Amino acid sequence: DGIINPKAFYNYLSAWATNDALAYGASQGNLKPQPQTWIHSPEDVHLEIKKSSPLIYTQLPFYLSGLSDTDSIKNLIMSVRELCLKYEAKGLPNFPSGIPFLFWEQY
Secondary structure: OOOOOOOOHHHHHHHHHHHOOOOHHHHOOEEEOOOOOOOOOOOOOOOOOOOOOOOOEEEOOOOOOOOOOHHHHHHHHHHHHHHHHHHHHOOOOOOOOOHHHHHHHHO
8 A cells, every 4th residue: 555554653753763874874964853763682682663753744855856847747746746635635734845846736
């Protein structure tokens, strides 16, 4: 379904935000409140990951490349907007922003 298990989401968020070297830190994302800190230790046999608090604000940037003409940019925007509408219908309001969404809005 593409949806993370809702019962475990905030546990996963704690692990993702503090343990995955290519995840939250590299994304330059902005999560409020900050996720719970959980550092994995090989000696930890219980793997008890505390839940983070519910998110009230998130901002995650898009990294785009290979956009060389108006058609490719328009296709990207339509794909992103379609994805946004899908998740908005599931109760997750979202607002893509940035130059492609501002400048090419007129098309």
